[in-house]
Amino acid sequence: MQILNLSLQPKNAPATTLTAYLPDLVEPKPRQAIVICPGGGYAFVSPREGEPIALTFAAQGMATFVLDYAIAPVHYPIALRQLAEAMKMVRSHADEWQLTQIFVCGFSAGGHLAASLGTQYDQPVLADYDSAIIRPDGMLLAYPVITGGKFAHRDSFTNLLGSGDAEDQSLENQVTAQTPPTFIWTTADDQTVPAMNSLLFVEALQQAGVEVEFHLFPHGRHGMSLGTDWVNEDQGVPHATSWPQLFLDWVKVTFN
Template identity: 45%
Template sequence: MDIKHYKITVTSEECGYRRSTEDAADLTAYLLSPMPQAPGRLRPAIVICPGGGYGFVSPREDQPVAMEFLAAGYQVFVLHYHVAPEIFPLALMELARSVALIKAHSREWCIDSSQIIVCGFSAGGHLAGCMGTMWNREFLYKPLGLTAEGIQPGGMILCYPVITSGEYGHQRSFSQLLGAGADQDPAMRRLVSLEHQAGPHVPRTFLWHTWTDQTVPVENSLLFASALRKAGVSLEMHIYPEGCHGLSLATEEVSDHTGDCLVPHCQGWINLAREWVAHGPNTGERTE
């Protein structure tokens, strides 16, 4: 296995506002070597966006999750995107440029380019959801010198995602994402409220949440599921009866001294997600 770091740069000119810093985002790649008995085998790729309310990038949803997907035989990438005081659409452009990089190297890295899946947690789930709903918008790909097809993800895994800026929204995430003033702009709030952006162009989606999440209410996932249903998008959704926000893997590895994030009943989501990936982009088609 190789571990590589790539600098993902988006300039002020490209993102449309004067950034507070021109520092690059970091994309960490965990790349498995080809197996001697199957040197031409193509692997799915998972691009992980940890959560943190657009105020930080959570380590609990970083390497522990990457190792689980790596163990399943996937090529795995973790994006440390920019957060506040940087604002929309910088992080989304960093994710778009990351997907484009992975597609450009798909042959070299033995990746099935139709199986590049964005995976996000909480606000990172919102970021991944933006990628899945906005990959075909000119404001996203054109300033980067890319094409819509060049940044199109093959699927989404959304874990207790921030979705709506409305009644059930996690308002701090949207304040951090949009910045002072813009967070009160109805047009901008609607743009980043993903239940309004769903359509038939959205890739197949795996979605999970807990019924008792008090930070990002389950209505976020229910609203998005309803929108995807109306758009005819393939969806697998799991709602667990108990569990706080930010469970990550729900294991002892990611839990602190309180034990709040140790919820054995929720630990199965990662296996369900891996089964969903293996099922392939088309109903009834299984990828090996």
């Protein structure tokens, strides 16, 4: 496997790093790619939602990328522009790395960032990018922050916007028929980011006619990543560890 630290130089945003995990191919063949945005409430970038996720999907032959995006006190839309630049870079290497579809993946606040790209890739905030290049082919959202309304994770929006209005970045209101197909999972007893965040986004996707697969596991604390003992020490959630395979199955059915 090649591991590369790629420097991103987005316009009107600070430089940052995209770490690539490129599994060796036994024989040349197209493969899918996934750009990962770890969580952290826009206050930090969680390591356990970065490399462990990248290695899990790389082990299945995917090319994976982890974005070290901007956090507070830097505000919107800086992290979004960094993610757009990451998509542009990965897309530009599609032939060299033998990539087909490119997905964006996000956990918690990283899920908000990923879903922001999926709903705002063609909006004025990213008008200087080619929307066809930065639009994800699909999205994987894990216990995502979505809404700035009643069920908001307020700290995420404060870190993202400063004094801005959280409703402006309430993503269930920004879904259109062109939003990419989406796979979402969360847990019913998440006490940090209520499951209603995911449910509101699922409802919006369905109303727009966008393909969506949604899994609501009954138990599991917020931020559990893979749900395994490897990542969560003694707080693994065995029944929820199936989500990576469920996602891969969804990709096969939806994109192959």
